[in-house]
Amino acid sequence: MSTKILALAVPFALLSFSSTRALADYEEIAPSNPYPAPSAAPERLRFSAGVRVSAQSDERYNEIVDSNVLAQFSLGASYTLITKNSWQLAAGLAWDLGGRSGTIRGQTSEVFSNRFTVPIDLRWKPSRRFLAFARVAPGATLTNVSIREPSISDDISDLRAAFATDVSVGVSAALVSSTSTRKLWTWLTPELGYGFAFASNLRLARDRDASAQLGSDQATNLGTLGMSGVFGRLSVNFTY
């Protein structure tokens, strides 16, 4: 448990430090900054890469891997569709992928989840170096569950897809500009939300062709699993 807390505390601590430092740097150096501030023109493209950590609320997940924590890599891209005053509406594509290994009744187990979503952001950008956003991201999860079974010297597994939606809020603070043209900007973006996914029936079986089976392999019924839960995401964004 302490390891898990530490694993989350470190990124959030870093996030707090770097965000506040970034804002502080801005306030302190702005008057003498030889470079112009980020363009007041709306950003068009935003690319993101980061880490998403979620607390899975479905007890089945915990039963399978002995933890309710799921850490995933996050990749995304969005395009600003509408800009009006300090408000922006953007849409894009996002992919969260990651899994967790554990044990269940003495055997190794793993849950690996892909989450494909279409994030729709409503952004409020009161200054050039800060924005806050609210996001709705409908999509789908593709989750693979596998468990080692010594009696057959093989894994049993199941791959399930389910409708999913993330709802989140976050802030984004500009860190540095990287080019003299001032068009490519780097942002640090913490985000908090809830990811919902419909539960699917888990029916695990050996993954082998029918021709390789002796008779037929029957599935092991492990009940249902829904990849839902509170999540936090820390990402680095690049805007252009």
Added chain:
Amino acid sequence: MKPNTSALLTLIAASMFGALACNDRAEVFDQEPVASSPVLALKNEIVIVDSSANRGVILAPHAGQDLERISLPIGHGVVGTATAADGKRAFILSAGDVPRTKEKNEKPALTIIENNAARRIEIESPHTGIAIDPLGRYVAVFASGQARAQSTFLENPNEIVLVDLEAPGAPKVTYRTLRSFGGSPARVTFSPVLALPTAPRRLLVVETEQDVTLLDLDHAGDSVQIPEITVRLTSGSSTTPLVPAEVIFDDGDAASTVDARIAVRLKNDSNVVTLTLGPSEAGSPNDFRPTVNLTDVGGVATDIAFVRTDAGLRLAALVPQTKSAVLVEPNAGSTVKVELPAPYAALSSITSAVPSAEGDVVLLYSGSNASVAFWSLGHVVGQPYRSLEVVSLPGSAVSGVLDVPAPHATLKVLQAGSSFFVLDLVARTASPLVAYGVPSIHIAPDGNRLWAFGARTSDLAVVSFDTLAPKSLPLDHAITSVFDLEREGGRSLVALDAEGNYTATVIDANAPDTLLSHTYSSLLLEGLP
């Protein structure tokens, strides 16, 4: 903006930590199944005792090689298991939660699984021994001498907990403490119905390390308890206690009520003990009284049986030490010694399979001898040498004799190392079947086939008793046990591997074909609470 951003980040972190704090799963998911868990075979299902999950997992085959899986709660701390002779009930004895500190903690209990349902009978004492009445009415729970419940600080080793499953209303639990002369129960046996002087009765026979106790089952639960009868086993010539090794029963002549007998084989003495149950003396609380008779058979007997000979009822005792069998006349105690061609150590009556008007026929065998002998007891008087017929089994000592039910009751299966023999009791021939490795044998309860498998290998074969032609049915997982079970419209074989979370393959037993088999993996991951 700076203070607001910090507050937001703090809120995010606090929310995440709160959500992540609740991740303790139920303990059962941390418990690996016990590989040597008992598997109880009933007529149409098996019960895997998943003691680390406090449950019984029922596997019931259906048509099409389907396997129904049902999870039922059982008591905590399993210490003993048994099945009813008719294959309809499974019994699981549990010691309960120790120490019991909360109201929700369980007491010792007997869980009975029947018709896919479990019922629990709480008992006060966490004993480890369990004996099942072959007629299905009683269960006796007692302090088994070998394995006491480690969970209990203090135990009464002479207490017998008797559960009457057919008591009106609900099962009745009776606690009896036997008078002790220094011994404690080692084995408990239920008698068949015996014609005793006043009425037919059933007895509970309790063997300790030095005596035998008879308890009248018909009065065991009376409010005013009738004391049990204890027969102390001494030879009279020595103070060394005689240790009982086995008890057997005979009801005697159907027209007589004074000749029911119990015979006791002794572990450490050349005597055999016969108790004849006759009328009691006036004023005795029990309405029967055992008359004790000790007979020296010349060596420590390794097996005994009541047999009908051309001279009447006899107690047959095998004495491999003297390579002989001794027939004891139960009234007078006179003996007839029959020299045997080999030191046979065990006998099995085959009279029901091959009836003889002249007397019983028994099969003699030994784990150290490569032959079996038919002993026809219709010829023992005057011509005992003519009563024996030996069938040699080249190179193989017989380690066990398995009965075959009807319609092939005239067959027996002899286990002998890597071979086994199908013995025809009528033709008196032994057909060998040879395996690579030492096979485990399972006789189908319908008497039509046997299954042979190599323990912890995937080798499986079936042999029809009609043709004795083996059919190989290799599986793709190891096998620890097989069960030929009844289902609607036929029978199914369930081949179980007890490694990991258990795997089972289901095959149609009447038309075995692995291509039509179904394999179910990780059975003990299903149905968890």
